[in-house]
Amino acid sequence: MNSVGAVAAVTTPVEPPRDPLWERQWALSSNPGIGIDLLNAWSFSRGAGVVVAVVDSGIVSHSEFKGRLLPGYDFVSDPDVAGDGDGRDANPRDEGNYVDADFLRRTGLDGQCAVSDSDWHGTHVVGIIAAAIDRRGTVGVAPESRVLPVRVTGRCGGTERDLVDALRWAAGLEVAGAPVNLHPAAVVNLSLGAARPCTPRLQSVIDELSELEVIVVAAAGNENVDASTSTPANCMGTVTVTATGDLGQRAGYANFGYWVDLAAPGGEGGSSILSTVDRGLSIPEGEGYGGLNGTSMAAPHVSGVIALARAIAPGVSRIELIELLLSSLDPFQQDPQTLGCSVPNICGLGFLNATRFLTAVDARINPKVESDLPATLQVGTEVPFQMTVGGETTSVTVVTGSICEARDSVLAGLARGVCILRYSLDGDGETTPASSRTGEVSVRIVGLNPELVATSPKRMTVGARTLVSVTSTSEGARTITTKTPKVCSASPTGKIRALKVGTCVVRIKTTPTSLYEAGSATVTIKVRR
Numbered sequence: 001m002n003s004v005g006a007v008a009a010v011t012t013p014v015e016p017p018r019d020p021l022w023e024r025q026w027a028l029s030s031n032p033g034i035g036i037d038l039l040n041a042w043s044f045s046r047g048a049g050v051v052v053a054v055v056d057s058g059i060v061s062h063s064e065f066k067g068r069l070l071p072g073y074d075f076v077s078d079p080d081v082a083g084d085g086d087g088r089d090a091n092p093r094d095e096g097n098y099v100d101a102d103f104l105r106r107t108g109l110d111g112q113c114a115v116s117d118s119d120w121h122g123t124h125v126v127g128i129i130a131a132a133i134d135r136r137g138t139v140g141v142a143p144e145s146r147v148l149p150v151r152v153t154g155r156c157g158g159t160e161r162d163l164v165d166a167l168r169w170a171a172g173l174e175v176a177g178a179p180v181n182l183h184p185a186a187v188v189n190l191s192l193g194a195a196r197p198c199t200p201r202l203q204s205v206i207d208e209l210s211e212l213e214v215i216v217v218a219a220a221g222n223e224n225v226d227a228s229t230s231t232p233a234n235c236m237g238t239v240t241v242t243a244t245g246d247l248g249q250r251a252g253y254a255n256f257g258y259w260v261d262l263a264a265p266g267g268e269g270g271s272s273i274l275s276t277v278d279r280g281l282s283i284p285e286g287e288g289y290g291g292l293n294g295t296s297m298a299a300p301h302v303s304g305v306i307a308l309a310r311a312i313a314p315g316v317s318r319i320e321l322i323e324l325l326l327s328s329l330d331p332f333q334q335d336p337q338t339l340g341c342s343v344p345n346i347c348g349l350g351f352l353n354a355t356r357f358l359t360a361v362d363a364r365i366n367p368k369v370e371s372d373l374p375a376t377l378q379v380g381t382e383v384p385f386q387m388t389v390g391g392e393t394t395s396v397t398v399v400t401g402s403i404c405e406a407r408d409s410v411l412a413g414l415a416r417g418v419c420i421l422r423y424s425l426d427g428d429g430e431t432t433p434a435s436s437r438t439g440e441v442s443v444r445i446v447g448l449n450p451e452l453v454a455t456s457p458k459r460m461t462v463g464a465r466t467l468v469s470v471t472s473t474s475e476g477a478r479t480i481t482t483k484t485p486k487v488c489s490a491s492p493t494g495k496i497r498a499l500k501v502g503t504c505v506v507r508i509k510t511t512p513t514s515l516y517e518a519g520s521a522t523v524t525i526k527v528r529r
């Protein structure tokens with residue numbers, strides 16, 4: 001028997017989208033270790049319906065998200081940071097996170113943040129995940145996913161208290177003062193961080209989300225330090241993502257180390273990640289496209305790919321999906337230029353590969369059944385066999401006990417008919433819909449060919465009678481009929497009467513039995529005057 005790999009081979013090739021900026025989206029290309037090999041992953045899924053929460057700076061309206069933005073929430077408590085004149089509210093619009101001298105003077109936040117233009121961070125992250133295939137602009141990793149924009153940062157950052165409430169709300173949990181989120185997220189993208197340990201409060205809410213099978217993806221941070229110093233990347237249970245550039249190199253800014261799970265494109269220098277933004281330098285002025293670099297851009301590539309997987313595997317557990325993700329990564333480029341990531345425990349276990357991941361998820365939910373069972377087996381004979389489901393040897397039980405018997409990987413044919421064998425792979429059954437790992441295969445048990453001998457006189461005269469005598473190894477019921485009713489008649493018991501000159505042909509048949517196939521014979525008698 002052929003050995004069965006965990007990953008099935010080829011997928012249907014998918015045509016590249018005609019969105020004009022696609023050609024510049026190197027991060028989505030199929031260059032190993034550089035792009036995430038997205039196109040063929042779309043033959044499995046485009047993330048339809050999966051809810052991805054982008055807990056970030058909010059969002060501006062953009063035609064790339066048309067019809068797929070869910071009602072989010074604005075958890076920014078501080079009106080100065082929010083820039084919308086009040087505390088928390090139901091409108092997660094990104095009012096612009098620009099910082100100017102006036103703002104610093106007024107708020108006394110001088111020293112905590114620098115003067116800068118608005119970067120439309122949340123909108124950029126959403127575009128990486130969910131920009132439409134619409135012959136305009138860019139495309140997102142999961143272009144049919146739905147986005148839940150949850151605002152937690154504004155001008156000069158955000159607070160952990162707001163973040164904790166935002167995370168709970170995104171997962172559908174109750175948060176005082178906010179309406180219940182009717183679209184709980186399957187994936188939460190956290191392209192944000194602060195330089196401190198993971199607090200018990202933040203860890204506890206991430207644990208709550210893990211309990212709900214929500215997958216939380218966190219950016220490793222952009223300080224070129226060990227990611228263990230950056231939260232929430234350093235919380236247990238997050239998928240922590242560092243960033244690479246367009247040569248597959250570790251981005252110079254990217255946090256690294258043991259806490260990093262994997263790497264994805266984040267851009268470096270002029271080779272940035274292109275996505276959706278607003279054109280305004282301070283407040284929103286209208287939709288556009290622009291480039292940003294950061295682990296903030298790497299994380300949503302992973303969130304988007306997880307959304308693709310969730311769309312086809314809603315029943316697979318969070319932990320198993322993460323295991324499949326981390327076991328389907330590409331190796332890092334070994335080129336000296338990419339040194340950094342090819343050293344162990346720097347950029348995680350490998351580089352994101354969407355097609356390999358989706359192929360592995362597909363094999364997991366549609367495990368390939370392979371056996372060396374023959375199509376047919378004769379009654380009274382037996383054959384050794386093996387069966388594997390998804391590469392694992394499985395046992396079988398016989399559904400049709402009177403037809404066949406399976407014992408110690410030997411199948412025996414007992415009686416003519418269809419032998420049905422049921423296989424099931426138990427293992428981690430609690431995380432898997434049982435039906436996906438059970439099924440039936442059949443082998444046709446063929447009977448023996450009966451020996452059927454019929455004898456009669458060779459000649460008769462018109463008006464004479466005779467008897468066909470029949471012997472058979474089969475117990476099957478016999479039918480005796482004339483094929484030439486004008487020349488001779490035949491009774492069911494084999495009495496022949498010659499009617500006119502010619503050739504009398506009589507057909508003898510036996511019906512199939514549990515041991516024998518149907519049998520037939522003919523006799524031919526010349527009828528003379």
Ligand SMILES: [Ca+2]
Nearest residue numbers: 084086087089
């Ligand atoms: Ca507000």
Ligand SMILES: [Ca+2]
Nearest residue numbers: 074084089091
């Ligand atoms: Ca608001």
Ligand SMILES: [Ca+2]
Nearest residue numbers: 132134136138
């Ligand atoms: Ca587009």
